[in-house]
Amino acid sequence: MVNIVPEITRKSITELIKKGERADSRSPDEYRDVELEVGVIEKAEGSARVKIGNTQIMIGIKPQIGEPFADTPNVGVLMTNSELLPMASPTFEPGPPDERSVELSRVTDRCLREGQVIDLEKLCIIEDEKVWMIFLDLHVLDYDGNLMDAAVLGSVAALLNTKIPAARIENDKLVIDEENSIDLPIKEKPLMCTFAKIGGELVVDPSLEEENIMDSRISIGMREDGSICAMQKGGEMPFTKEEIRKAVNITSQKTKELREHLK
Amino acid sequence: MAVIRCRYNMAPFSVGDRKRPGPDRRSVEISKITADALKPAVFLEKFPRSTIDVFIEILEAEGGTRCAGITAASVALADAGIPMRDLVVSCAAGKADGNVVLDLSEDEDKEGEADLPVAIMPRTGEITLLQMDGHLTSEEFDKALDLAVEGCKKINEIQKEAIKNRYGEENG
Numbered sequence: 001m002v003n004i005v006p007e008i009t010r011k012s013i014t015e016l017i018k019k020g021e022r023a024d025s026r027s028p029d030e031y032r033d034v035e036l037e038v039g040v041i042e043k044a045e046g047s048a049r050v051k052i053g054n055t056q057i058m059i060g061i062k063p064q065i066g067e068p069f070a071d072t073p074n075v076g077v078l079m080t081n082s083e084l085l086p087m088a089s090p091t092f093e094p095g096p097p098d099e100r101s102v103e104l105s106r107v108t109d110r111c112l113r114e115g116q117v118i119d120l121e122k123l124c125i126i127e128d129e130k131v132w133m134i135f136l137d138l139h140v141l142d143y144d145g146n147l148m149d150a151a152v153l154g155s156v157a158a159l160l161n162t163k164i165p166a167a168r169i170e171n172d173k174l175v176i177d178e179e180n181s182i183d184l185p186i187k188e189k190p191l192m193c194t195f196a197k198i199g200g201e202l203v204v205d206p207s208l209e210e211e212n213i214m215d216s217r218i219s220i221g222m223r224e225d226g227s228i229c230a231m232q233k234g235g236e237m238p239f240t241k242e243e244i245r246k247a248v249n250i251t252s253q254k255t256k257e258l259r260e261h262l263k
Numbered sequence: 264m265a266v267i268r269c270r271y272n273m274a275p276f277s278v279g280d281r282k283r284p285g286p287d288r289r290s291v292e293i294s295k296i297t298a299d300a301l302k303p304a305v306f307l308e309k310f311p312r313s314t315i316d317v318f319i320e321i322l323e324a325e326g327g328t329r330c331a332g333i334t335a336a337s338v339a340l341a342d343a344g345i346p347m348r349d350l351v352v353s354c355a356a357g358k359a360d361g362n363v364v365l366d367l368s369e370d371e372d373k374e375g376e377a378d379l380p381v382a383i384m385p386r387t388g389e390i391t392l393l394q395m396d397g398h399l400t401s402e403e404f405d406k407a408l409d410l411a412v413e414g415c416k417k418i419n420e421i422q423k424e425a426i427k428n429r430y431g432e433e434n435g
Contacts, residue, residue, distance in 0.1 A: 041274075041276055041277070041322060041323050042323060043276065043277060043278060043279060043323050043324065043325070044276035044277075044323075047276065058274065058322055060274060060275065060276020060277070061276065062275065062276050062280075062281035064280075064281060081275070081284060083274075083284055085272070085318065085320055086270065086316065086318050087318040087320065094270050094272075096285070135275065135276075135281050137274065137275040137276050137281075137284070139274050139276075139320070139322070141320070
């Protein structure tokens with residue numbers, strides 16, 4: 001999908017950022033308003049609706065009993081899937097997931113998995129046979145830039161809100177106790193922070209109009225202790241080492257702020 | 264003439280057992296009958312060589328999603344400023360536990376004897392959608408149809424209220 005941005009828009013946004021200002025009067029390291037609501041879908045075992053500015057994602061969690069992967073017989077499974085709904089943007093088309101959708105779900109998955117949100121070993125019921133599979137679905141309702149940070153924040157919130165039925169073995173039989181549900185075994189709360197590079201400067205939480213003209217993008221996933229768990233660079237232009245270090249520094253500050261929403 | 268395209272889609276987490284993403288036979292059928300239900304109301308001849316896309320996302324399902332979808336879609340068309348002859352409003356009646364009832368819930372639909380979703384244009388009472396599955400005598404059918412139309416008229420008041428709330432009565 002080619003985005004045509006008028007030269008005058010590109011110029012005015014770039015000039016503002018060069019002066020340390022932004023089109024929506026934020027500072028370079030300022031997020032838009034963040035809204036987070038959990039337990040919004042009764043039918044889902046866990047759910048969250050997250051908004052960053054006008055970007056809006058509904059996240060639902062559904063557990064299922066399944067077989068573990070052959071190489072990790074004692075580990076549960078976390079599956080992240082995303083759908084960029086056509087109503088969210090004129091550039092989103094119905095049909096099988098395109099590369100943007102796949103990137104979003106893979107980067108979110110990486111940040112959650114490597115950030116060790118869930119202690120997946122505790123989701124093993126019978127080694128080699130039965131484990132919990134946690135399906136996490138990202139339903140993108142409105143797209144106004146920075147889907148990744150919203151996706152990770154909403155996913156962590158939804159997982160924290162998730163209750164799965166207790167499963168145990170009685171007389172060699174699997175018993176699913178729907179009456180008694182338990183919290184997911186949460187280990188860490190990694191979050192993600194995304195930067196756009198425009199006019200040689202870095203801005204945090206790019207809006208759609210900024211994403212449309214950015215030279216490049218970098219997303220950094222970080223755990224509470226400040227360690228990095230995932231990264232993804234996007235866009236056509238390169239970054240310098242110093243820019244990446246700067247982004248990492250800002251990420252530790254910004255993920256701290258975002259983490260407040262999880263409380 | 265303009266073309267109306269509909270996409271009825273259920274979120275994977277909207278139902279008890281996770282639904283695999285993407286269209287299945289049921290959602291393709293509902294998409295088609297939704298488009299058919301809305302078409303008679305829209306002045307399609309005013310928009311030659313154009314397409315009107317309607318996207319319906321079911322975030323949580325507990326019975327009656329196609330009716331809710333049609334009802335909301337028609338308000339959304341009005342919100343988009345698309346000229347229409349009338350709003351389209353939809354509601355189901357059915358038979359559960361031997362009684363003819365309005366607006367079946369998920370359990371009533373599963374356990375019940377019949378389901379009859381109806382959509383009307385309330386000004387004229389013309390029917391733009393009618394489906395039925397199950398078993399009804401012709402007396403029960405008459406009763407269910409009347410009940411569904413009554414239900415539609417009530418929901419139509421809520422539709423009008425929603426539009427008035429957004430645009431104000433005097434501007435409407």
